[in-house]
Amino acid sequence: xxxxxxxxxxxxxxxxxxxxxxxxxxxxxxxxxxxxxxxxxxxxxxxxxxxxxxxxxxxxxxxxxxxxxxxxxxxxxxxxxxxxxxxxxxxxxxxxxxxxxxxxxxxxxxxxxxxxxxxxxxxxxxxxxxxxxxxxxxxxxxxxxxxxxxxxxxxxxxxxxxxxxxxxxxxxxxxxxxxxxxxxxxxxxxxxxxxxxxxxxxxxxxxxxxxxxxxxxxxxxxxxxxxxxxxxxxxxxxxxxxxxxxxxxxxxxxxxxxxxxxxxxxxxxxxxxxxxxxxxxxxxxxx
Amino acid sequence: xxxxxxxxxxxxxxxxxxxxxxxxxxxxxxxxxxxxxxxxxxxxxxxxxxxxxxxxxxxxxxxxxxxxxxxxxxxxxxxxxxxxxxxxxxxxxxxxxxxxxxxxxxxxxxxxxxxxxxxxxxxxxxxxxxxxxxxxxxxxxxxxxxxxxxxxxxxxxxx
Numbered sequence: 001x002x003x004x005x006x007x008x009x010x011x012x013x014x015x016x017x018x019x020x021x022x023x024x025x026x027x028x029x030x031x032x033x034x035x036x037x038x039x040x041x042x043x044x045x046x047x048x049x050x051x052x053x054x055x056x057x058x059x060x061x062x063x064x065x066x067x068x069x070x071x072x073x074x075x076x077x078x079x080x081x082x083x084x085x086x087x088x089x090x091x092x093x094x095x096x097x098x099x100x101x102x103x104x105x106x107x108x109x110x111x112x113x114x115x116x117x118x119x120x121x122x123x124x125x126x127x128x129x130x131x132x133x134x135x136x137x138x139x140x141x142x143x144x145x146x147x148x149x150x151x152x153x154x155x156x157x158x159x160x161x162x163x164x165x166x167x168x169x170x171x172x173x174x175x176x177x178x179x180x181x182x183x184x185x186x187x188x189x190x191x192x193x194x195x196x197x198x199x200x201x202x203x204x205x206x207x208x209x210x211x212x213x214x215x216x217x218x219x220x221x222x223x224x225x226x227x228x229x230x231x232x233x234x235x236x237x238x239x240x241x242x243x244x245x246x247x248x249x250x251x252x253x254x255x256x257x258x259x260x261x262x263x264x265x266x267x268x269x270x271x272x273x274x275x276x277x278x279x280x281x282x283x284x285x286x287x
Numbered sequence: 288x289x290x291x292x293x294x295x296x297x298x299x300x301x302x303x304x305x306x307x308x309x310x311x312x313x314x315x316x317x318x319x320x321x322x323x324x325x326x327x328x329x330x331x332x333x334x335x336x337x338x339x340x341x342x343x344x345x346x347x348x349x350x351x352x353x354x355x356x357x358x359x360x361x362x363x364x365x366x367x368x369x370x371x372x373x374x375x376x377x378x379x380x381x382x383x384x385x386x387x388x389x390x391x392x393x394x395x396x397x398x399x400x401x402x403x404x405x406x407x408x409x410x411x412x413x414x415x416x417x418x419x420x421x422x423x424x425x426x427x428x429x430x431x432x433x434x435x436x437x438x439x440x441x442x443x444x445x446x
Contacts, residue, residue, distance in 0.1 A: 016384035
C-alpha cells in the first residue's frame with residue numbers, strides 16, 4: 001500500500017520528532033509529553049481508552065489514559081497516538097472525536113486523522129532505523145514477538161510495522177468475530193486480501209471455533225486472496241495467533257512461491273535469453 | 288519595474304522570508320513569533336501573506352518566461368504552511384517541523400494565553416461516551432483551563 005501524501009506528513013513529523021527527542025524517545029514518552037506541555041492523567045474511564053484535551057493556540061494540554069489497559073504496549077501506543085494528535089500540524093483544530101472503536105487499527109473506515117495518529121505512533125515507537133535489523137528474515141510471528149518485546153509495543157503494532165517495512169511479500173490481517181476486519185500489506189505483496197467472513201480453510205477461522213490449530217501452516221492462497229489471476233492450487237504461509245484480551249486473531253500471511261498467473265505481457269516476453277544482452281543478439285531495437 | 292529594482296525587491300522579500308522562517312540562525316521561530324505578537328501581529332497570518340506574495344512574484348516571473356531565482360524558491364519553501372511541507376524538499380520539511388516541535392516544547396507564553404479560551408478534544412472510544420466519562424472529560428477540561436490561567440506549564444504525570 002503506497003502511503004498517501006497525508007500520511008507522509010505523519011511520517012515526516014515523526015522523523016522530526018525522533019530527531020528532536022531521540023530515536024529512543026518511545027521508551028520515555030511521559031518525559032517527552034511533559035516537555036511538550038502535556039500532563040498525563042490516568043483515569044477510571046469505561047468508554048474511552050485515551051483522550052487529548054488541548055487549548056487551541058497554546059502548547060498546553062492533558063492526555064487522559066484509561067487506567068486498566070490489557071497490556072503495557074497498548075497503553076504506550078495510545079499515549080503515542082494522543083501525542084500524534086497534539087503535534088501533527090494539520091490536527092491543531094481537530095474537533096471531532098474518533099468514530100471507530102479500534103485502537104492500533106489501520107482499517108480504511110477510520111478517519112484520516114486517526115490513521116495519521118496511528119502512523120505517527122508506529123513511527124516513533126518502532127523507528128525504521130532500528131527495526132531494519134529484523135527485516136532480513138521472513139516475517140513470522142517469532143519476528144513479530146521479538147520486535148514487540150524489544151520495542152515494548154503490542155504484537156499488532158509490531159506486526160503492522162514489520163509488513164510496512166519488510167521487502168518480503170507479507171500481510172497482516174486482524175480478524176474479529178469470525179471476519180477479517182482489516183489488513184496491511186507490504187509493498188511487494190501486490191495482492192488484495194479478502195475482508196469479511198473467514199474461509200474455513202484458514203487457521204484464523206479455527207481460532208474462532210475454539211479449536212487450537214497449529215500456529216503456522218500452508219493454506220490455499222484462495223482462502224485469503226481474491227481468485228483473479230491466482231494459480232490454481234497456489235499456497236501461502238499463514239501464521240495466526242489469538243489475542244484473547246481483544247477478541248481478535250492476528251494473522252501474518254506470507255507468499256513464498258509464485259501465486260500469480262503470468263500476465264499477457266509476461267507471456268509475450270517468455271524466458272529471457274542471455275544472448276539477447278550481448279552483441280550477438282538477434283533482435284535489435286528499432287529494426 | 289527595472290530589472291535592478293526588481294532584483295533588489297526580490298532580495299528584500301527573500302531576506303524577510305528568511306527571518307520569518309524557522310531557520311533563522313540568530314532568532315528561533317518561537318522567539319520571532321513572540322516578538323511579532325508583542326508588536327500586535329499575527330505571525331501565522333503574516334507568514335501566509337508573505338508566502339502568497341512570494342508565489343505571486345514567482346508566477347509573474349514564470350509568465351515572463353524567466354527562471355525563478357533560487358532565493359525566491361527558498362523563500363517560498365520557508366514560508367509555506369506546515370500542512371504543505373510534504374511538497375517542499377525533505378531537508379526543509381524536517382527543519383520546519385523541528386522548529387514547530389521546538390516551539391511546542393518551549394512552553395506557553397503569558398501572551399499566548401487566549402482570553403476566549405477554547406478547549407478541543409480528541410478521544411478514542413470503545414463505544415458511545417457514557418455520561419460519567421463525559422463528566423470526567425468536563426472535569427479535566429476545567430482543570431486544564433485553570434492550569435492555563437494560573438500560568439502553569441504543566442508536564443507532571445498524575446495517577
